[in-house]
Amino acid sequence: MKPSNQSASSDRKLGKDEEQLLDDLGIFGQSRRTFLNQMSAAGISLMAVPYFTSDMFAQASKAPDLDPESLLNALEVNLKINGKTYPLQVDSRMTLLDALRERLNLTGSKKGCDHGQCGACTVLIDGKRKLSCLTLSATCKDKEVTTVEGLTQGTDLHPVQAAFLKHDGFQCGYCTPGQICSAVSLLDEAKRGEVSYVTKNVKDEVTQLSDEEIRERMSGNICRCGAYNNIVQAIQEVHSGKAEMPRWEFATEEQLEASRPAE
Amino acid sequence: MRPFQFHSPSNAAEALQKHTKDQKTHYLGGGTNLIDLMKEDVERPDHLVEVADLPFKEISKTANGGLMLGATLNNTDTANHTDVRKNYPLLTMAMLSAATEQIRNMATNGGNILQRTRCPYYFETSMPCNKREPGSGCGALNGANGKSAIFGWSESCVATHPSDMCVALAALNAKVHVEKEDGSSRVIPFSEFHRLPGDQPEKDTTLEIGELITGIELPESQFPDHYYYYKVRERSSYAFALVSAAVGLKLSGNTITKAGLAIGKVAHKPWKLEKVEKFLAGKEATLENFEAAADLAFEDAQPLSKNAYKIELGKKTLVQALVRAAARS
Numbered sequence: 001m002k003p004s005n006q007s008a009s010s011d012r013k014l015g016k017d018e019e020q021l022l023d024d025l026g027i028f029g030q031s032r033r034t035f036l037n038q039m040s041a042a043g044i045s046l047m048a049v050p051y052f053t054s055d056m057f058a059q060a061s062k063a064p065d066l067d068p069e070s071l072l073n074a075l076e077v078n079l080k081i082n083g084k085t086y087p088l089q090v091d092s093r094m095t096l097l098d099a100l101r102e103r104l105n106l107t108g109s110k111k112g113c114d115h116g117q118c119g120a121c122t123v124l125i126d127g128k129r130k131l132s133c134l135t136l137s138a139t140c141k142d143k144e145v146t147t148v149e150g151l152t153q154g155t156d157l158h159p160v161q162a163a164f165l166k167h168d169g170f171q172c173g174y175c176t177p178g179q180i181c182s183a184v185s186l187l188d189e190a191k192r193g194e195v196s197y198v199t200k201n202v203k204d205e206v207t208q209l210s211d212e213e214i215r216e217r218m219s220g221n222i223c224r225c226g227a228y229n230n231i232v233q234a235i236q237e238v239h240s241g242k243a244e245m246p247r248w249e250f251a252t253e254e255q256l257e258a259s260r261p262a263e
Numbered sequence: 264m265r266p267f268q269f270h271s272p273s274n275a276a277e278a279l280q281k282h283t284k285d286q287k288t289h290y291l292g293g294g295t296n297l298i299d300l301m302k303e304d305v306e307r308p309d310h311l312v313e314v315a316d317l318p319f320k321e322i323s324k325t326a327n328g329g330l331m332l333g334a335t336l337n338n339t340d341t342a343n344h345t346d347v348r349k350n351y352p353l354l355t356m357a358m359l360s361a362a363t364e365q366i367r368n369m370a371t372n373g374g375n376i377l378q379r380t381r382c383p384y385y386f387e388t389s390m391p392c393n394k395r396e397p398g399s400g401c402g403a404l405n406g407a408n409g410k411s412a413i414f415g416w417s418e419s420c421v422a423t424h425p426s427d428m429c430v431a432l433a434a435l436n437a438k439v440h441v442e443k444e445d446g447s448s449r450v451i452p453f454s455e456f457h458r459l460p461g462d463q464p465e466k467d468t469t470l471e472i473g474e475l476i477t478g479i480e481l482p483e484s485q486f487p488d489h490y491y492y493y494k495v496r497e498r499s500s501y502a503f504a505l506v507s508a509a510v511g512l513k514l515s516g517n518t519i520t521k522a523g524l525a526i527g528k529v530a531h532k533p534w535k536l537e538k539v540e541k542f543l544a545g546k547e548a549t550l551e552n553f554e555a556a557a558d559l560a561f562e563d564a565q566p567l568s569k570n571a572y573k574i575e576l577g578k579k580t581l582v583q584a585l586v587r588a589a590a591r592s
Contacts, residue, residue, distance in 0.1 A: 114302065119363070131366065134369065138269045220501060
C-alpha cells in the first residue's frame with residue numbers, strides 16, 4: 001500500500017468520519033497518533049468496511065469494456081458463472097481467476113500463489129474442482145463455472161459454509177473460499193465412490209471417508225494459519241451427516257468468573 | 264506472460280495443421296504445467312492450440328484384451344474408471360499419488376506423459392539450463408543436484424522425469440498412439456517414447472512436430488492383484504517423488520511368474536527394470552530375493568555430488584513396494 005503524503009504527517013487534521021472510525025476502533029490519544037503514522041488513509045478506510053452498507057458489494061452485471069487497444073490477441077468469450085452469462089472480451093493470456101476478480105468483480109476466489117500450488121483460487125468447472133489460476137478464460141466457453149459466491153441458496157449458506165463457521169475452519173480466511181469449493185466437490189467425489197492414494201485397495205470404491213482420506217483429498221488447499229484440524233472436522237460433519245462437536249467451546253459465565261483474579 | 268495467439272480447433276486434423284505451422288506452437292491440454300511455465304517465462308510459445316476438448320475422452324477395450332486410454336481424458340476420470348481400477352490398480356495408485364484432485368481434474372493423459380522436468384535450473388531463467396536454452400550449460404551437473412538423475416544422465420543434462428503415471432505405464436508396458444498430419448498414425452512402445460538427454464536435452468520425447476497423441480494403450484491386464492506404487496517424498500501428499508517404485512507381480516502360490524517393474528525420479532525417463540523383471544521371474548517372493556533384486560536394480564547407478572542417497576533410498580523403496588505388492592491377497 002502506498003501511503004499518501006497527507007497521511008505521512010501525524011499533524012494532519014482528521015475528517016469527521018475518520019474521527020468517528022478511530023473512536024469506534026477504540027484508538028485514542030497518543031496511540032491514535034502512532035496509529036496514524038503507521039496507517040495510510042486507504043488502510044483506515046479498509047478497516048471501515050463493516051460500516052458500509054451491503055449494496056457496496058452489489059455486483060455489476062456487465063463488466064466494463066476495456067479499451068480494445070489494451071488487449072492483445074483479444075478473444076470473445078461467454079463466461080457462465082454461477083448461472084449467469086457474462087459476454088467478455090479477454091486477452092488470450094487472461095486466466096479465469098483474473099477474469100473473475102478483475103473484470104467481473106467476483107473477488108471470492110483468491111489469488112494466493114498464482115502457480116497452482118496453494119488452491120486458494122479453486123472453483124468448480126462443470127462440477128469439478130479446478131484451479132482458476134492455471135485455466136485460461138479462453139478455454140471456458142460453454143463451461144459452467146461455480147465460485148464460492150454461487151454456493152449459497154439465496155441467503156442460506158451451503159452446508160459446507162455453515163460447517164466451516166461452526167467448526168472455526170479458518171483464521172485469516174484467505175484460503176477459505178478455495179477450501180470450501182474444494183470441500184463441496186470432495187463430497188460429490190465421495191458420493192461417486194472415488195478412491196485416493198491412501199485408499200487401502202483402490203479396487204474397492206470408497207464412499208465413507210476417514211479423516212485420513214479427507215486430509216489426502218484436501219491436500220491441494222494450503223492453509224497458512226494451520227486450521228486443518230477444524231477444516232477436516234467441518235467436512236467430516238457434512239460428509240457423515242453426524243453432528244460433530246467442535247473441539248472448542250465458548251467459556252461459560254461461571255468459567256469466566258472463576259478466571260478473574262480475586263479482588 | 265508473453266502474448267500468444269490462441270486456437271481452439273474442433274478436430275485432430277485441424278490441430279495437427281496448426282502444429283506444423285510453427286516451431287513455437289504448443290498444444291494446450293489441462294495447462295497445469297504449461298501455463299505455469301509460461302508465467303515463469305520458461306515457455307514462450309507464439310501459438311497455443313487447445314486440444315483438451317478434442318474427442319479422445321473414451322476408455323475402451325482393445326481387440327487384444329487391453330485397454331485404450333483416451334489422450335484428452337483427465338487423470339481423475341482415468342484413475343477412477345472401473346476397468347482401470349479393477350484391472351490396472353497399479354496405474355490408479357500411481358496416478359492418484361500425483362499432485363492434487365484439482366490438478367488431476369485438469370491434467371490430461373497426453374499432457375501428463377509430456378510434462379516437463381521440475382529441475383530447479385529449468386525453472387529459474389537466470390540460471391543455465393540446456394533443456395530450456397540449448398547451449399547455456401547444465402547448472403545442476405555440479406550444482407544443486409540432490410534431486411537429479413542417477414541413471415542415464417549426460418554432461419548436458421541431469422534432469423529427471425517427474426511423472427508418477429509414467430512409472431506405472433513403464434511397468435505395465437504401455438504404448439503411445441500418435442496421429443500425424445497426413446492422417447496416418449504410429450504406435451510407440453513406452454520405453455521408446457521418452458528419451459535420455461544425450462546432447463539434445465531439449466527433447467524429452469521422440470514425438471515429432473506435427474504429431475498428436477490420441478491414446479495410451481495398455482496390454483492385457485497382468486497384475487490386477489499384486490501391485491504397489493510406493494512413492495517417497497518430503498511430505499506425505501502433494502509433492503514430487505524423491506524416488507518411487509511401481510511394482511506389478513503375478514504369483515503362483517509364492518512363486519513369481521511375472522514381474523512388471525519401474526522406478527521413478529532417477530532418470531530423464533521412467534526407469535524400466537527389465538533385467539530385474541527377468542531376475543525375479545521364477546523366484547520365490549521372499550525378502551531375500553527382493554533385496555537381491557534391488558541390488559541388481561541399482562548396480563549401474565552413477566550418482567552425482569549430492570544424490571548418492573537415492574541409491575540406498577531407491578533400493579529400500581523398491582523392496583517396500585515388492586513386499587507390499589506380494590502381501591496383497
